[in-house]
Amino acid sequence: MSKTKKKPGSNVIAQNRRARFDFHIEEKFEAGLVLLGWEVKALRAGKGQLTDCYVVFEKDEAWLLNCQITPLQSASTHYVVEPTRKRKLLLHRKQIDKLMEATEQKGHTIVALSLYWKNHMVKCEIAIAKGKKQHDKRETEKQRDWDRQKGRVMRQANS
Known part of the structure; x- marks a missing residue:
């Protein structure tokens, strides 16, 4: 008896x-x-989006806002669906307290980075984040361009 293994693929739903x-x-x-x-x-079916998605706290619970999940025509015929409803995040009490404390600091927010499958469950990777200034964004682009250029030079040197 040989078991067929599932091909390794990406577990990421949306980033x-x-x-x-x-x-x-x-x-x-x-x-x-x-x-x-x-x-x-x-x-x-890959119908999830995380653009402009963030986390808020109500009554000591974490909620994900602006996460858009577009309903399938075949699966949602008898439901009244709301694609951008708020969805509850499941976290430990210590994690919620740490996140709430971080949002009280100036300039910090909680953003959703990705949705992915872990076994049969959907998980959301969230992060404590601090907003970048315009000059920081330019610096990031310059660093990315420099890294690309370095890679090209190294490939040419090796060939």
């Missing part, structure tokens, strides 16, 4: 690339998400 450009990422956390059935089906 917020803009967050890495607009913010300095200080500390990352992994959080679970409370989802409805149609949302899980839509995420399996």
